[in-house]
Amino acid sequence: MTAANSILIRSYAVSDIERQLPQLAGLLQDCVHDGASIGFILPFTAPESTVFWTQNVLPAVQGGRRLLLVAEQEGQIVGTVQLDWDSPANQQHRAEVRKLMVGPAFRRRGIARLLMLEVEARARQLPRSLLTLDTRTDDNAEPLYISLGYAVAGVIPGYALSADHSGLDATTIMYKQL
Numbered sequence: 001m002t003a004a005n006s007i008l009i010r011s012y013a014v015s016d017i018e019r020q021l022p023q024l025a026g027l028l029q030d031c032v033h034d035g036a037s038i039g040f041i042l043p044f045t046a047p048e049s050t051v052f053w054t055q056n057v058l059p060a061v062q063g064g065r066r067l068l069l070v071a072e073q074e075g076q077i078v079g080t081v082q083l084d085w086d087s088p089a090n091q092q093h094r095a096e097v098r099k100l101m102v103g104p105a106f107r108r109r110g111i112a113r114l115l116m117l118e119v120e121a122r123a124r125q126l127p128r129s130l131l132t133l134d135t136r137t138d139d140n141a142e143p144l145y146i147s148l149g150y151a152v153a154g155v156i157p158g159y160a161l162s163a164d165h166s167g168l169d170a171t172t173i174m175y176k177q178l
Contacts, residue, residue: 007078007111009118012068017058020070023077025049027103032163034104037136037171041163057082069118071102071111078106081115083123094130095123100141112141116148120178129178136160137170150174 017024025046032044040048060066065086071079079102085095097119102111123131135141137155146152152174159171 006073007109007114008072009069009114010072011122012061012070014058014062016070017053017061017068020077021050021053024053024070024080027077027080027101028052030103031101035163036101037139037160037163037169038099038101039160041161041165044163060084060086066098067119067122069115069122071115073106078103079111079115081112081119083119085123085126085128093128094132095126095128097131097133100133107140112144113148116144120148120176124178131176131178132174134159134171134173137172142172145174148176150176 012020026049028038028040028049029044029046031038032040032049033042040052057066057068061068065084067083067085069081069083070077079100081100082098083095084098085092087094087096097116100112100115102115120131131150132153133145133150135145152172155170155172157170158168160169161167162169
């Protein structure tokens with residue numbers, strides 16, 4: 001657990017995910033509706049958000065293949081990030097950072113940085129020495145990742161449909177040696 005500025009960062013077990021499912025689903029929905037490029041497009045409903053948590057994240061956490069870190073402020077979920085280390089035998093030294101999300105009303109307060117620092121600390125404990133991630137090119141998160149020491153491996157043009165269907169966005173592939 002990490003706490004800073006009344007933000008508590010903690011790892012969620014399956015029981016936590018089940019108990020906080022409405023808040024987790026709400027956070028994901030808020031982020032997608034705010035334009036986050038995290039794999040979903042509009043319209044994005046509460047049932048679709050719930051399915052993501054119950055059929056994707058929960059089984060991976062239960063199977064010991066993924067870590068879900070959650071930022072809470074006074075009991076409210078304000079952000080999440082995932083660390084996925086389900087990789088082939090020749091890649092046991094690496095993990096992927098997935099779905100960094102901070103609720104639109106809680107951005108620009110250092111919450112994403114706290115989540116990333118904690119996910120890196122947890123990766124070192126596994127131990128993993130290489131982290132990878134992808135982000136929409138020129139997204140607000142890209143400067144954060146660079147400030148944390150992530151390097152750009154490359155850019156893939158036209159990688160994903162934007163959440164509002166307005167076009168195809170490029171994605172930037174990044175990595176960090178721990």
